[in-house]
Amino acid sequence: MKALVYHGPGQKAWEDVPMPQIIDDTDAIIRVDATTICGTDLHILKGDVPTVKPGTILGHEAVGTITELGSAVTTLAVGDRVLVSCISSCGRCSYCREGHYGQCTGGGGWIFGHLIDGLQAEFARVPFAETSVYKIPEELTDEQVLFLADILPTAYEVGVLNGKVEPGDTIAVVGAGPIGLATIMTARLRTPAKIIAIDLDDSRLARALDFGADVVINNGAEDAIARVLELTDGRGVDTAIEAVGVPQTFELCTELIRAGGRVANVGVHGCSVTLQLEKLWIRNVMIKTGLVDTFTTPRLLQLIEAGRLDPTLFVTHRFQLEDTMEAYDVFADAAKTQALKVMLSALPVEPVQPTAETPAVAGV
Amino acid sequence: MKALVYHGPGQKAWEDVPMPQIIDDTDAIIRVDATTICGTDLHILKGDVPTVKPGTILGHEAVGTITELGSAVTTLAVGDRVLVSCISSCGRCSYCREGHYGQCTGGGGWIFGHLIDGLQAEFARVPFAETSVYKIPEELTDEQVLFLADILPTAYEVGVLNGKVEPGDTIAVVGAGPIGLATIMTARLRTPAKIIAIDLDDSRLARALDFGADVVINNGAEDAIARVLELTDGRGVDTAIEAVGVPQTFELCTELIRAGGRVANVGVHGCSVTLQLEKLWIRNVMIKTGLVDTFTTPRLLQLIEAGRLDPTLFVTHRFQLEDTMEAYDVFADAAKTQALKVMLSALPVEPVQPTAETPAVAGV
Amino acid sequence: MKALVYHGPGQKAWEDVPMPQIIDDTDAIIRVDATTICGTDLHILKGDVPTVKPGTILGHEAVGTITELGSAVTTLAVGDRVLVSCISSCGRCSYCREGHYGQCTGGGGWIFGHLIDGLQAEFARVPFAETSVYKIPEELTDEQVLFLADILPTAYEVGVLNGKVEPGDTIAVVGAGPIGLATIMTARLRTPAKIIAIDLDDSRLARALDFGADVVINNGAEDAIARVLELTDGRGVDTAIEAVGVPQTFELCTELIRAGGRVANVGVHGCSVTLQLEKLWIRNVMIKTGLVDTFTTPRLLQLIEAGRLDPTLFVTHRFQLEDTMEAYDVFADAAKTQALKVMLSALPVEPVQPTAETPAVAGV
Amino acid sequence: MKALVYHGPGQKAWEDVPMPQIIDDTDAIIRVDATTICGTDLHILKGDVPTVKPGTILGHEAVGTITELGSAVTTLAVGDRVLVSCISSCGRCSYCREGHYGQCTGGGGWIFGHLIDGLQAEFARVPFAETSVYKIPEELTDEQVLFLADILPTAYEVGVLNGKVEPGDTIAVVGAGPIGLATIMTARLRTPAKIIAIDLDDSRLARALDFGADVVINNGAEDAIARVLELTDGRGVDTAIEAVGVPQTFELCTELIRAGGRVANVGVHGCSVTLQLEKLWIRNVMIKTGLVDTFTTPRLLQLIEAGRLDPTLFVTHRFQLEDTMEAYDVFADAAKTQALKVMLSALPVEPVQPTAETPAVAGV
DSSP states (O other): OEEEEEOSTTOEEEEEOOOOOOOSTTOEEEEEEEEOOOHHHHHHHHTOOTTSOTTOBOOOOEEEEEEEEOTTOOSOOTTOEEEEOSSBOOSOSHHHHTTOGGGOSSSOBSOBTTTBOOSSBSEEEETTGGGTEEEOOTTSOHHHHGGGGTHHHIIIIIIIITTTOOTTOEEEEEOOSHHHHHHHHHHGGGOOSEEEEEESOHHHHHHHHHHTOSEEEETTTSOHHHHHHHHTTTSOEEEEEEOSOSHHHHHHHHHHEEEEEEEEEOSOOSSOEEEOHHHHTTTTOEEEOOOOOOTTHHHHHHHHHTTSOOGGGGEEEEEEGGGHHHHHHHHHTHHHHOOSEEEEESSOOOOOOOOSSOOSOOOO | OEEEEEOSTTOEEEEEOOOOOOOSTTOEEEEEEEEOOOHHHHHHHHTOOTTSOTTOBOOOOEEEEEEEEOTTOOSOOTTOEEEEOSSBOOSOSHHHHTTOGGGOSSSOBSOBTTTBOOSSBSEEEETTGGGTEEEOOTTSOHHHHGGGGTHHHIIIIIIIITTTOOTTOEEEEEOOSHHHHHHHHHHGGGOOSEEEEEESOHHHHHHHHHHTOSEEEETTTSOHHHHHHHHTTTSOEEEEEEOSOSHHHHHHHHHHEEEEEEEEEOSOOSSOEEEOHHHHTTTTOEEEOOOOOOTTHHHHHHHHHTTSOOGGGGEEEEEEGGGHHHHHHHHHTHHHHOOSEEEEESSOOOOOOOOSSOOSOOOO | OEEEEEOSTTOEEEEEOOOOOOOSTTOEEEEEEEEOOOHHHHHHHHTOOTTSOTTOBOOOOEEEEEEEEOTTOOSOOTTOEEEEOSSBOOSOSHHHHTTOGGGOSSSOBSOBTTTBOOSSBSEEEETTGGGTEEEOOTTSOHHHHGGGGTHHHIIIIIIIITTTOOTTOEEEEEOOSHHHHHHHHHHGGGOOSEEEEEESOHHHHHHHHHHTOSEEEETTTSOHHHHHHHHTTTSOEEEEEEOSOSHHHHHHHHHHEEEEEEEEEOSOOSSOEEEOHHHHTTTTOEEEOOOOOOTTHHHHHHHHHTTSOOGGGGEEEEEEGGGHHHHHHHHHTHHHHOOSEEEEESSOOOOOOOOSSOOSOOOO | OEEEEEOSTTOEEEEEOOOOOOOSTTOEEEEEEEEOOOHHHHHHHHTOOTTSOTTOBOOOOEEEEEEEEOTTOOSOOTTOEEEEOSSBOOSOSHHHHTTOGGGOSSSOBSOBTTTBOOSSBSEEEETTGGGTEEEOOTTSOHHHHGGGGTHHHIIIIIIIITTTOOTTOEEEEEOOSHHHHHHHHHHGGGOOSEEEEEESOHHHHHHHHHHTOSEEEETTTSOHHHHHHHHTTTSOEEEEEEOSOSHHHHHHHHHHEEEEEEEEEOSOOSSOEEEOHHHHTTTTOEEEOOOOOOTTHHHHHHHHHTTSOOGGGGEEEEEEGGGHHHHHHHHHTHHHHOOSEEEEESSOOOOOOOOSSOOSOOOO
8 A cells, every 4th residue: 555654854755555454452444535734744754753763654633444443342343434533542541541542651642653653544553443533424524524633622622621711701822823723713612702813924814813813913013912911901811822832932822811811832842931930920820731632522523513613614725645745745835835734535536616714725 | 760669469560769878888879771671570570589578679680870889989980881780799708709699698699679679760779889780891782781680691600601511512401481592592602512492382492593592392292302312312411401490391301411411400490399319310410500690790791792692682672761561561471472581771762673583573 | 169149139149150251352350359248239139120130140349360361451461459340441432431431331330240240259250351440559458449349439429529528618428327438438538627427326326426527416316407507607518418318318418508509419219309499499509419430449549558548447347258148147237237348258357356446246 | 006117128127106097998907916927028028029118017917806997897896806818809809709819909919018018016907808807716726827817828729729639649849848838738638648748958858747748858869850750650740839939949840740740839939930841742731820819718717627727836936926026037047946937926925835746946
């Protein structure tokens, strides 16, 4: 079969690899129907994630169909259409038993395209299948559910829930890339009174308005702290959500919140930040970090089924799975291509038509 | 001045009464700009609430303007436009200190039109003014905020929050009168995947759809339990909210919920109910009752200001304050008049025009 | 091997049965080192639990040693000493994934001595072994951990945690049998200011004092409601925990609590109760029922290991496993024998010496 | 009357000052029966808190007797014996309405000995008396309740509750000065399985054992991180509580916790700290800061009344109020005097007798 293989920093290829095999009794093999590329994959390709060994197939998000099952799997069947999540759960360790699958100590956590072969491939081996995949209702398309594999539960759990967003709150989302937009989209499930999006790029901020922001601030052009204080009667926001991953944006978040406010960190950070405890010690602030656990995946799936959440808004470009290399080029050059998320499908696809909501460059 | 005075069961009059006076240093006097009638007022007139003494002015919901203040009031000013809430808070007792104003043991709680003179009057004395009224932003109309005085926080706190409604849940609201509709409206702030409204009256159920229900069940015509199980894959709803106040509807709620589900009781009950503990003891159910505390009033106000909540949908009829007697007739005959909430305004009003959303009989 | 087999109402025998076999890949076989008898076993023998079929081995609490494992089990080893809990967890259904193992819909829940053969036997088959047993630290005795199989997590989760007991609260525990005593013992982990035990039997109330109650009320001899109001300045308790299972005690609980108080039901109920909603609707009460989930078992185990919890106080009688029939007689006649919990051990035992804390009739 | 007046950095005097007067209708005047000195007072004297103006009476902790009341005060009476808390609450602002009195925006918060005259005086004016003092049960001594004015609710709320300490947890308390010891004492109300105290001073660590620590680590002598990992099977603690206020101890806390763990900051910080987000972003950590709100004061009072909490353990030295200058010397030289908290009493006092629990240098 074919797969996208990492060959060390800056090197990847869509190439022949052996078919995956059942190793443990709790494994499944799936045929990949749809997959996508994550910003993390670009980090890996830059060499930022040394735990990924050359030779690893990349990708940690997929919709697939089960083709084979280990002997201990009794609640899934060959032919089941499933979402394969970025987080695997052994189901037995103390973290998994408490719903914190992202911190699994039994062999799960983030393993696809990281510690084991991933999902940008025609087929894939899925460990701990019964506790790591979700059956998909027949009436939902691949596009409707694919982003449940990572970006939506990450934004909702690590941003919105960790940030304790409640109806009537005023919140700031710092960073309007795909994860920031997903944060805005899922924050609306809890009906804040006001969502303020902050970014350095006006075209991203325009997207933020499409996704549900009420106010946008370009903090290259204006003083975000001053503006937020003005918008909140001098009080600050209830919750600030960091969706970039650099010190400046994190530190900005700690300055945007009111006394008693919360900072939820979604960004992936590569270096330390400064925490101004000399100001913050007295202000009852809460700071929360996290890797997604995906415990909200079933709820988010129900909201998609009910028509209350529409993740297809993320799809700016569609490709055949065999054109994964080209998809990487488009996704990596987002500043120019305006790519948010790309769909890679095993079946023939039609190009996305640009719409008011997705004013992006069309796909292949 | 004029006021609507209760003269014992079945007896009321719009008549001359003395102007209210400041009694305690923490009082305010307000001119009533708008008020409304509550189902509870009808119960009082039937004689169901013996703690209301003949001679009491009725009414516990108002928007008003402050005309006089006690000497200890420093955070309000004459001329301030305020919401006067159905719940007064002494601000000092242990319940008030914890935000449970409805259970105030310091002289507050539900007192207007109950233990002291109420708000269906040209002027009113407001005890504990600083901890019992809310300043209203200039740009909001009386109609936009009046229902914050009771029905909206009651529905949201006692129904939605007590019922722990979370995004993705499936919930049932039993009873589609005004309080049931307010429950549906405020439940949407937490984005359940599905809201099922249950009532015996098809015209009420049609309203429920207008207010945001996804499915309606007439439990006179069909088996509500069977239908709910069918809608939930045999599981039952996550939360059932009782918005009627009779044993049958409460007991129905306990049968609609899944294992681990919640029943939130909003209805005012006049007799005991049967709790089938022989079934429920093993099912991890939670039952919660409550009088509103109104601690969410500021949040709901912010949502109205932000355009995320539109309570004007409740207004089916508008009257001059001097026509309060006529307004009672219309409100009491809701089956015929389709009245939900009536606006009583001190200033000249225009009749409501029937719309698709408020397909009710027009006002005066 | 030998086991205690149920042969229909009133009939049981310690008799030869076939050795248990591995059926599913996720099974374990254990040798029973210690087991005990639960009040529920007596109910089964009265015929109160018709879902138990004649021919079933009884018992749902054990400490054992693994003798054989299914092929999918990788985190346990033959020779491991484990606690076998009254609740089995499939680990995969939505309830198990959220930690609500008691409501497992995947074949677990309360199954031992109920739907499958139980643990009052020399050996037993344990389904879903990896998600249903707990390894025991070497330094702890069977007696120290056996009651983690049921009574301690039941009391703590269904009574104390569901009742939201917080430091400084005043609580009432209605019923001072073994489960009531376990509630008192585990409530102390959250340091209420005052624990009031209520029962009809003075000798049980004396035990309640031994287990940590501060005040005892014999509600056959005095008016429990009046006394509780007196003890709480007319307010009522913060939490009342029902540990009997009859309508009178449940209804008493709803009358003992303050406005805003909680009732946690631990008792197993065979008939409906009356809920005085005409009084309770306005008082912000919370009522919670539940079957144990056992999610706190690891925490309670750590507390035993740390010496902060001493369940050996429950052991009033010790028997050899082969004397299970005699143990049933002693346990069933608790009014005379003062039995709380009996230890049934596969290894030779010494009789318990009566002490100040366990002023009970000594064992065999 | 006499009072301890701050005259700028390094300068203070016990001197004649005018008697305090009622200013607002909500004020009380109290006669100070007992007061104490806080580490914060030493900071003020060093000039670290420039918001304290020369001429201010210091002190923010007292037990007193009401001698005069403003006209709006109805729930207190002259002669009432009350605890005067370090936090005043206006009772009306949004923070006070939600129980966050420490963040009061209506003129309260920490004001005594800071923005207004304090409590190290013979008499004091107490603003917002009804929402800022607590009546004391007759049977409790000044010594039993005085530390409720600051150190106990600070430790419990900002350390233990913010740190979400639950029965069975393993926690680390970094810093074994008075506030660290109060954290250990109040943590025990929630029965952690293990409390690890960390400090650089062996005599403080000896005290930590007296106050309830299970293990002590001198992190000058050994590697605290390595030792904590060893004590927790390589996992880290559930909660680390910072009770010092310097970067090293805060940063240590972030390294001691397990994935999913909590850091609660109690220390007062004068400079920024480094947060290693490159490690922490993926570990689901929660960091919480806070000024005390004192919302738990009534609960802690009930625990003292019930004999479940004994704060007299803190008293190492007793003085007459008129000897306040001498008390400052003893308190400031804690390294030599072993002072924890000093009692300053208006009435004649007897010296503390050294005991096993208070192995300190005796008082005057």
